[in-house]
Amino acid sequence: MDSSLLFGFTMIAYILASAIYIGGLLFKTPRLGLAGTCLTWGGVAMHSVATLLRWQESYQIGAGHAPLTNMYESLVFFALCIALTHLFLEHRYKVRMLGAFVLPLAALSMAYASFSPRIDDSIKPLIPALQSNWLIAHVVTCFIGYGAFAVGGALGLVYLLKNSRTPKEEQAAHSLLPGLAAIDELIYKTLIFGFLWLSAGIITGAIWANEAWGTYWSWDPKETWSIITWFLYAITLHVRFTRGWSGTRIAWLSLVGFVAVLFTYFGVNFFLSGLHSYGSS
Amino acid sequence: MSSQQKNPLIEFLASVQLAIFLLFLLATTAIIGTIIPQNAQPALYVEQYGPMAAHFFQLLDIPDMYNSWWFTGLLALFTANLIVCSADRIPRLIRLLRRDNLETTPEQLARYELLRRIDMSLTHPDHNAQLDHLRQFFRKHGWKTQERRKDNGVLLFAQKAPWSRFGVYVVHASILVILAGAVLGSPAFARKVLKQNNFAYKGSIMLPEQGSTDHVISSKGGDPVIDLGFTLRCDHFHIAFYDNGMPKTYRSQLTVLENGKEVLQQDIEVNRPLKYRGVTFYQSSYQPYQDYTVQLRKEPDNIVTSQTIVPARQIQWQEGGISYGIINRERQGEITRRVKIWLHDGEGEATQLWVEMNQETVIERASGKYLLTIKQVYATGLQAAKDPGVWLVYLGCLLMLVGLYIAFFLSHRKLFAFVGTSGSSDLLFAGMTNKNKVQFERIFTRMADKLEQR
Numbered sequence: 001m002d003s004s005l006l007f008g009f010t011m012i013a014y015i016l017a018s019a020i021y022i023g024g025l026l027f028k029t030p031r032l033g034l035a036g037t038c039l040t041w042g043g044v045a046m047h048s049v050a051t052l053l054r055w056q057e058s059y060q061i062g063a064g065h066a067p068l069t070n071m072y073e074s075l076v077f078f079a080l081c082i083a084l085t086h087l088f089l090e091h092r093y094k095v096r097m098l099g100a101f102v103l104p105l106a107a108l109s110m111a112y113a114s115f116s117p118r119i120d121d122s123i124k125p126l127i128p129a130l131q132s133n134w135l136i137a138h139v140v141t142c143f144i145g146y147g148a149f150a151v152g153g154a155l156g157l158v159y160l161l162k163n164s165r166t167p168k169e170e171q172a173a174h175s176l177l178p179g180l181a182a183i184d185e186l187i188y189k190t191l192i193f194g195f196l197w198l199s200a201g202i203i204t205g206a207i208w209a210n211e212a213w214g215t216y217w218s219w220d221p222k223e224t225w226s227i228i229t230w231f232l233y234a235i236t237l238h239v240r241f242t243r244g245w246s247g248t249r250i251a252w253l254s255l256v257g258f259v260a261v262l263f264t265y266f267g268v269n270f271f272l273s274g275l276h277s278y279g280s281s
Numbered sequence: 282m283s284s285q286q287k288n289p290l291i292e293f294l295a296s297v298q299l300a301i302f303l304l305f306l307l308a309t310t311a312i313i314g315t316i317i318p319q320n321a322q323p324a325l326y327v328e329q330y331g332p333m334a335a336h337f338f339q340l341l342d343i344p345d346m347y348n349s350w351w352f353t354g355l356l357a358l359f360t361a362n363l364i365v366c367s368a369d370r371i372p373r374l375i376r377l378l379r380r381d382n383l384e385t386t387p388e389q390l391a392r393y394e395l396l397r398r399i400d401m402s403l404t405h406p407d408h409n410a411q412l413d414h415l416r417q418f419f420r421k422h423g424w425k426t427q428e429r430r431k432d433n434g435v436l437l438f439a440q441k442a443p444w445s446r447f448g449v450y451v452v453h454a455s456i457l458v459i460l461a462g463a464v465l466g467s468p469a470f471a472r473k474v475l476k477q478n479n480f481a482y483k484g485s486i487m488l489p490e491q492g493s494t495d496h497v498i499s500s501k502g503g504d505p506v507i508d509l510g511f512t513l514r515c516d517h518f519h520i521a522f523y524d525n526g527m528p529k530t531y532r533s534q535l536t537v538l539e540n541g542k543e544v545l546q547q548d549i550e551v552n553r554p555l556k557y558r559g560v561t562f563y564q565s566s567y568q569p570y571q572d573y574t575v576q577l578r579k580e581p582d583n584i585v586t587s588q589t590i591v592p593a594r595q596i597q598w599q600e601g602g603i604s605y606g607i608i609n610r611e612r613q614g615e616i617t618r619r620v621k622i623w624l625h626d627g628e629g630e631a632t633q634l635w636v637e638m639n640q641e642t643v644i645e646r647a648s649g650k651y652l653l654t655i656k657q658v659y660a661t662g663l664q665a666a667k668d669p670g671v672w673l674v675y676l677g678c679l680l681m682l683v684g685l686y687i688a689f690f691l692s693h694r695k696l697f698a699f700v701g702t703s704g705s706s707d708l709l710f711a712g713m714t715n716k717n718k719v720q721f722e723r724i725f726t727r728m729a730d731k732l733e734q735r
């Protein structure tokens with residue numbers, strides 16, 4: 001069995017899990033949610049094995065490196081981070097049905113990685129600039145942060161949807177979802193978690209740049225957008241903590257923050273030019 | 282120090298609204314430099330945006346906006362904001378932490394959100410037994426108690442991580458440390474403020490193999506020639522490729538000389554720089570020359586020669602009794618992969634064969650055995666950086682992560698237990714935290730339940 005086949009199964013597992021979570025929510029069947037959770041766990045297990053396999057395969061073709069070095073590999077890892085964050089929240093806060101909003105993001109990331117014609121899934125050897133352990137530290141920290149922000153964005157959406165319903169409808173359609181106050185608290189939790197990891201990601205990136213080029217910060221568009229994203233989340237934390245914002249406004253900020261994350265991740269590659277290599281492959 | 286007689290400027294600089302506004306301005310203006318190319322030739326702006334816009338850009342320093350007067354000004358204002366805001370709040374926090382918690386009255390406790398009234402008369406009828414039990418109970422759960430006897434009872438108090446309230450200020454201070462490091466390591470600061478251009482700089486060097494230098498060419502501004510204070514020599518440059526033609530390694534062997542004496546020799550690659558006396562040399566580029574170094578050894582005589590030659594020219598090696606030269610080349614761009622060597626010792630046909638770069642080839646002739654290695658000559662391109670502020674930046678980064686962890690995940694928690702002496706034997710058990718309320722509530726409830734059971 002090779003890694004790409006296993007990644008294919010992983011994608012199918014995430015798609016099915018999304019469908020089942022959504023079905024469970026629409027038809028108010030908590031038992032479907034349990035099936036969604038099992039599929040997600042299965043997906044994450046296959047995902048991890050496939051990642052290790054791909055790592056090993058890269059050694060077989062003489063290009064040995066962790067599978068975190070191009071757009072394809074980062075999208076796949078992004079999906080893993082999203083799925084893991086969801087499983088953690090589900091386990092810790094008993095919020096299974098949020099999977100209906102979160103798992104589609106993981107499925108989408110896998111599907112985009114597999115099917116987009118702009119994305120090359122072959123294993124390539126590393127150019128000299130990428131041969132650094134800081135690369136692994138940088139990508140892992142950034143994407144744990146991105147995964148948390150993705151979940152935060154999805155939670156923001158849930159909050160806004162739930163909040164826009166009249167109470168009676170709400171009773172009918174969303175009784176399986178946590179209450180508004182609980183979602184608000186979860187948004188805050190995912191944002192601080194993401195903020196810590198995004199900070200670590202920016203820092204490891206700076207150290208790596210300094211090791212490779214002698215400048216820890218050069219205002220390259222990707223760096224600049226990552227700091228813009230960081231500023232946005234810093235604003236969110238401050239308005240919440242010092243101005244007492246919560247609820248709808250934080251839910252919107254969480255969505256806006258996630259859009260900034262997406263722009264930092266994709267937009268910069270497609271619209272702007274710079275040092276980062278993910279866009280070219 | 283009362284807040285009524287505050288200077289309006291201080292009040293302005295201490296406000297969080299200003300901080301939010303500045304963060305917003307920094308985030309939005311930073312976008313400009315990701316859309317409009319930075320540090321390009323002036324002509325480019327005229328061409329792309331027209332002369333009017335180009336002139337306007339010039340006024341606002343848009344072509345180098347992250348070093349412009351207004352962006353630096355925003356950062357300076359932000360720094361002042363951060364300092365004043367924290368300086369305003371830290372004394373208040375210290376006063377809060379110094380407050381005597383044992384002064385808390387039962388009436389105040391009764392208003393706490395986390396509160397349980399527990400009847401202890403059944404399990405521990407005696408007042409002192411109750412106290413002993415409570416002291417042990419707290420200790421067993423990892424809380425160190427203080428106590429004070431009051432008119433109508435005894436108050437036990439314990440707290441955890443009061444210092445965690447400083448986490449936020451560790452984060453704020455870390456930003457100041459990073460900015461201080463950035464200023465200290467900035468070439469502009471070295472040039473304009475310290476008037477000493479070799480205190481901090483970024484520059485580049487192009488060194489041919491066997492060449493040496495004692496200065497670097499500054500990348501930006503000021504006197505372009507910066508003295509290193511020692512000599513750097515490039516012994517070799519080596520480039521290797523993967524089978525698919527992608528570059529695999531760029532490596533330079535560098536030697537540092539002080540007063541003509543070799544003091545350090547090291548290979549550098551991308552991601553593995555050389556550090557010497559505060560200067561770091563990074564592998565950044567290379568330039569192939571159309572010259573070749575040939576090493577020849579003749580056996581069994583065991584004599585050697587080494588020469589740098591150009592293609593299509595016949596070379597004599599009298600000692601070795603041969604003439605040789607390069608008669609053809611196989612190249613990829615400027616980089617030579619193989620050359621065709623012609624070699625003749627005056628007897629019979631000349632030898633012609635293709636040899637790979639950097640690989641020893643054996644040529645058998647009537648006059649002897651010739652071992653030949655040929656290598657293209659390169660110049661290595663190095664970045665040189667002297668950044669005396671980088672350790673501060675790294676320290677600030679570490680502080681930031683530690684501070685964020687404290688600010689987000691640790692909280693200041695207090696527990697109180699008041700045991701009345703007179704009349705009622707109710708125990709007042711109360712708790713308080715500054716953050717992570719849900720989590721602490723769970724701990725509090727579990728403890729209160731246990732107290733009730735026995």
Ligand code: HEM
Binds near residue numbers: 192242300362366689
């Ligand atoms: C990018 C820069 C900044 C970062 C990364 C940052 C970070 C933080 C963090 C992580 C917190 C804790 C929030 C929480 O617990 O959820 C915080 C709180 C706070 N920040 Fe900042 N901050 C920044 C800039 C500023 C500035 C310029 C000010 C100046 C007015 C400021 C004022 C405050 C205040 C007043 C608090 C609340 C402190 C308290 O009473 O607990 N921050 N900041």
